[in-house]
Amino acid sequence: MRTLMPTSLVTLRQEMDRLFDRIWDQDVRDLPLLGDWAPPLEVIEYKDSVTVRMDIPGMDPKDVHISFRDQELTVRGEKKFETSRSEGTYHVKEREYGSFTRIVRLPASVDAAKAKATFHQGVLLIEMTKVPSAKTLEIPVAVG
Secondary structure, three states: HHOOOOOOHHHHHHHHHHHHHHHHHHOOOHHOOOOOOOEEEEEEEEEEEEEEEEEEOOOOOEEEEEEEOEEEEEEEEEEEOOOOOOOOOOOOOOOOEEEEEEEEEEOEOOOOOHOOOEEOEEEEEEEEEHHHHHHOOOOOOOOO
16 A cells, blocks of 8 residues: 555655654653643753743743752743723733743753843743753764
């Protein structure tokens, strides 16, 4: 039967199989949403550090809580619903409100005591220094 399928369909099936394998292989802790909404984030690994950027516009930084455990970063918060007028009728309501919890498995071990978190223009930036054992060591290959 496989020989009768066009090459493009075989390739499509292989790509779909790989996609589903990646989905099912993920750890449950890496699922993005715990709470009412999930702010988008980025995790970037550099030579000596790991950076997490999370978009949380409209939030008060005092409503954001960050913690570490093992190699996991947890960010919790709550974006409160703005009630400026009660007599209005919503025609479009796309903004996200409520509590959230994002648990991110970090790609390397970090020194939690040296972590820095800043908040600027709606973006939470968490910068963490890798522990020496987690830093990548390049080993040159000798020709001989």
